[in-house]
Amino acid sequence: FLVDKGNYRHxxxxxxxxxxxxxxxxLAHYLDLAEGVARLPFELNFDPKSLSRVTISACGxxxxxxxxxxxxxxxFARLSVDIDIASEFRYRDPPLPEKGLMIVVSQSGETAxxxxxxxxxKEHGQHILSIVNVExxxxxxxxxxxxxxxxxxxxxxxxxxxxxxxxxxxxCLALALGRARGVLTREQERALVAELIAAPGQMAxxxxxxxxxxxxxxxxxxxxxxxxxxxxxxFPLSMExxxxxxxxxxxxxxxxxxxxxxxxxxxxxxxxxxxxxxxPPDASLEKTVSNLQEVxxxxxxxxxxxxxxxxxxxxxxxxxxxxxxxTVAGAFSALVYAVPVQLLAYHVATxxxxxxxxxxxxxKSVTVE
Ligand code: G6P
Numbered sequence: 149f150l151v152d153k154g155n156y157r158h159x160x161x162x163x164x165x166x167x168x169x170x171x172x173x174x175l176a177h178y179l180d181l182a183e184g185v186a187r188l189p190f191e192l193n194f195d196p197k198s199l200s201r202v203t204i205s206a207c208g209x210x211x212x213x214x215x216x217x218x219x220x221x222x223x224f225a226r227l228s229v230d231i232d233i234a235s236e237f238r239y240r241d242p243p244l245p246e247k248g249l250m251i252v253v254s255q256s257g258e259t260a261x262x263x264x265x266x267x268x269x270k271e272h273g274q275h276i277l278s279i280v281n282v283e284x285x286x287x288x289x290x291x292x293x294x295x296x297x298x299x300x301x302x303x304x305x306x307x308x309x310x311x312x313x314x315x316x317x318x319x320c321l322a323l324a325l326g327r328a329r330g331v332l333t334r335e336q337e338r339a340l341v342a343e344l345i346a347a348p349g350q351m352a353x354x355x356x357x358x359x360x361x362x363x364x365x366x367x368x369x370x371x372x373x374x375x376x377x378x379x380x381x382x383f384p385l386s387m388e389x390x391x392x393x394x395x396x397x398x399x400x401x402x403x404x405x406x407x408x409x410x411x412x413x414x415x416x417x418x419x420x421x422x423x424x425x426x427x428p429p430d431a432s433l434e435k436t437v438s439n440l441q442e443v444x445x446x447x448x449x450x451x452x453x454x455x456x457x458x459x460x461x462x463x464x465x466x467x468x469x470x471x472x473x474x475t476v477a478g479a480f481s482a483l484v485y486a487v488p489v490q491l492l493a494y495h496v497a498t499x500x501x502x503x504x505x506x507x508x509x510x511x512k513s514v515t516v517e
Contacts, residue, residue, distance in 0.1 A: 160304035172348035178320035186323040196328035204231040205265035206253035209307040215384035217318035225325035234261035250274035255310035256513035257285020354487040364468035365495030378426035381482040389489040396497035406439040427454035428481035
C-alpha cells in the first residue's frame, strides 16, 4: 500500500489529526450506536462472569494504553488487573490463575517481547485476546480473539492514533465486560457510552486549539528536563507524554503520579524545569490541583493542561496553559487529553528541528529482543 502525508509536513502530524476519524470508526465497530451500548464484534470463548483475573502485557505506548485501561476494567467490570511490560513479564515466571484472561496490546503485532508474553500466557492456560492494529500480524494469528484497532497504517515511529484507538477498544471492552458481569446497569452503560461517543468530537475541538500549544512548545524546547504529573488515568497519560517528548525532542522527561510528588520529584522543582500537570475535570481534580499548588509554592515552572475550571481552582501563576474544553470530563478524558500531549511533543521537536517521523535510534517495530 502507499500512504502519503497529504497536506501535512510529517506523518506524525497527519496521524495526530486523523484521530477523531479513526477513533470514531473504532468506537463504531465496538458500540451499538443506535442502542447506545457496547457490542463486541466477536464471541468470547469464556464466560465473563467466571473470569478470575485479567493480565495485560505490552511494550512502549501500547503498555501505557494498558495502564489506562486498568482503571476502566477495575471500575466498570470489577476485574482485578495485573499489568507489566512484556520484557519483564516473560521472564518473571508469574503464576497465572485458572480462568484468567491475557490481553496483549500491540500496534504492529510483531513486537518480540509482547509475542513472547502471549506465548507464555498461552502455555499457562490463559484465554488470549489481542488488541492489534495489523490483523495479519503474528500476534493476531496466535491469539484466540483479535480485537482490532481501526487506526489504519501508522507510519510515524512514535505511536499516536494507534494509542487512542487502543484506548477506544479497551473502553468498549470494559463496558461490555461490565454489563456481562452484572456490574453496570443499562442506564449506567448508556451514560458511559454517550461519553465515549462524544470523544471524537472533543478530540477535533482539541485539535482546533493547536495554535495555543506553539508558545508552550517554544518554552518547553529550552528545558533540559521535564516532569509530567497526573492522577488516575492521567498518570499513565503523563508517562506517555514524557515518552513522546523524550523520543521526539531528546529532552529528558518523566511522568509521575501527582500524589507521589512529595516522595522524590519535589526535590527537583526549580524555576527552570517545566512541570506539566494534566488536570481533566474528573474525580481527582481537587487532589491534582493541590499537587500543582505544591509546585507553585516552590517557585516551579508550571504548565497546565486542563479546563478553565482547573485553571480557576489552581489559582496559581502559570508559565503556560493549554486550555481544554470544559465538556471533556469524566472517565474517558484520557482519550481527549492524549491530543494536546501528543501535539506538545510534536511541536517541541519540530521547533528544535528534529526528525519527528524517524527519531534517532528508534524503530517502529522492535522484532528482536
Ligand atoms: C516501539 C515503537 C513504539 C511502540 C512500541 C510497541 O518502541 O517506537 O511507538 O509503542 O514499539 O510497539 P507495538 O507495535 O507492539 O505497539
